[in-house]
C-alpha cells in the first residue's frame with residue numbers, strides 16, 4: 001500500500017520513460033495506459049464544537065438516541081480513531097494547528113481574537129503548489145478571510161457565522177445569502193464539485209460547518225426533531241467541583257451561564273414570544289418572517305409549558321439540559337445530511353475510491369458533563385475530537401484505531417498521502433501507518449495539551465490557562481495564571497474525572513513519573529518557555545501577569 005502511493009508522484013515520469021520503449025508497430029497516438037495510482041483527492045469535512053459523544057459510530061449514550069448515520073458511513077468505509085485529541089480546545093488555535101501541524105505557541109495563535117497570518121505555511125497551499133486544485137467553503141474564523149492562504153477558491157462565513165441568512169465573504173466582497181448555513185455550505189461544496197472541479201486533476205476540498213456551535217439553531221426541518229425525546233442526564237450534571245478549583249471557577253454551566261433567550265430560546269411568559277436574556281439580537285432579527293414563525297412556533301408549546309410549570313431550581317436545570325440537547329443535536333442532523341450528500345456525490349461520480357474523506361471537528365464539547373456546555377478544559381469531553389477517515393483500498397473498512405492522535409498530525413498525513421516530502425518543522429506525524437492498522441512501534445504513548453485563553457464572563461467562560469499530559473491511563477494537569485493548581489486523574493477508576501488525586505499518597509509515584517514525562521514532552525514540543533516552565537507553582541508576578549492579560553483580552557473579546 002505504502003509503496004504504491006509513494007510512487008504516485010513519479011507515475012507521470014514513469015509514463016514518459018515508457019514512451020521511449022514503445023515498439024515501432026504501436027501507433028504514436030495510442031492513449032497512455034491508465035495510471036495505476038493517482039494522487040488521491042482529499043475532502044476535509046470539519047464541524048465546529050461537535051463532541052465525539054454526539055456521533056453514533058463512537059458508540060455513545062447520545063448516539064443511540066440521536067444517531068448520525070452518514071458520519072457513521074465513513075467509519076464503515078474506513079477508520080474511526082478512538083483516541084483523537086486536540087492540542088488546545090478552542091476554535092482559532094485548533095484550526096491554525098490543523099493547517100500548520102504546529103502547537104499553538106509555534107503558529108502563534110494561542111487564543112481566539114488573535115489573527116492568523118495567512119501567509120504562514122499550510123498543507124493546503126503545499127498541495128496546491130504540487131498540482132492540486134484547492135477550495136474551502138464555510139467557517140474560516142482565523143481572520144477576515146482566507147485571502148493569501150494559497151487556497152484557490154473560497155467562500156466563507158463572516159467570523160463565527162450565523163445559522164440563518166449568513167453573511168458570506170468571497171474575494172468579491174460580503175453579502176447575505178438567504179438560507180441555512182449548513183445547507184449553504186454544502187450547496188457551495190457540491191456546486192464546486194459539479195462545476196468548478198477540473199476532472200483529472202486531484203483536489204483538496206474543505207467543507208467547514210458552523211454547526212453545532214453556539215447558539216445552536218437547527219434548520220426549520222429539524223427544529224421539532226428531538227422535541228419530546230428524553231435525553232439521559234449525565235451522572236455528573238450536578239457536579240460540585242470538590243478538589244478542582246479551576247473547574248469551580250468556570251462560567252460555563254448550562255443551568256446558570258447559558259443565555260436563556262439567545263441560546264435556549266426560552267420565553268418570558270406563557271403565550272408570549274418575548275425572549276429571555278438575548279444579548280446578540282442579530283441572530284434572530286436577520287431571519288425572515290417565515291423562518292421566525294416556523295422556528296419559534298415549533299418551540300412555543302415547550303416554552304409555554306415550561307413557563308406554566310413553575311419549576312424548582314433542579315427541575316429547571318434539567319429542563320434546560322433537555323432543551324440544549326434538542327437544539328444542539330438538531331443542528332447536528334443537518335451536518336449529518338451534509339456528509340451524506342457529499343458521500344453520495346462521491347459514489348455517483350466514481351471518485352469514491354480515489355478520495356480520502358475526513359470528518360472531524362475543531363474540538364469536542366460538553367453535553368452536560370460537569371454541568372457544562374463549551375470546551376477549553378483538558379477534561380475528556382472537550383480534549384477529544386471526532387476523527388474518521390476513509391480511503392477505500394488503503395484504509396481497511398471498519399478499522400478502529402486505538403493509537404492516540406492529535407490535530408498536529410493532519411498536515412503530515414496529507415503531505416504523505418499526496419506523495420510530498422515530509423516537512424521537518426511539523427510537530428505531528430503522518431497517520432498513514434496508523435490508518436493501515438499497523439501503528440509504528442515508536443508511536444506516541446502520551447499526548448500534550450496547552451490552553452491559554454482566560455477571559456471572564458458567560459460569553460467566555462473563565463477557564464484558567466493550563467497545560468498537561470495524558471497517557472493511556474493517567475492525566476496530569478497544571479493550571480496557572482488565574483487558578484494555580486495541579487490535578488491528577490486515574491482514568492481507569494475515574495473516567496468522569498471527579499476525583500483529583502494530586503494529594504493522594506498512594507498516587508505519588510505515578511504523579512512523579514507523569515511530571516517527568518510532562519517535562520520531557522514540553523521540551524520535545526519546545527513549549528518549555530514562559531511563565532509555567534518549572535514544576536513549581538507560578539510566581540505571584542506570573543499570576544498577576546496572567547490576570548492582566550485576561551482583563552485586557554476581556555475588553556477586546558466578544559466573538
Ligand code: SGN
Nearest residue numbers: 090091092112214374459460558559
Ligand atoms: C463565543 C461564545 C463562546 C465560545 C467562543 C469560542 N460566546 O465567544 O461561548 O466559547 O465564542 O468558540 S458568545 O456569547 O459569543 O456566544 S469557538 O468555537 O470559536 O472557539
Ligand code: CA
Nearest residue numbers: 048049091362
Ligand atoms: Ca469550536
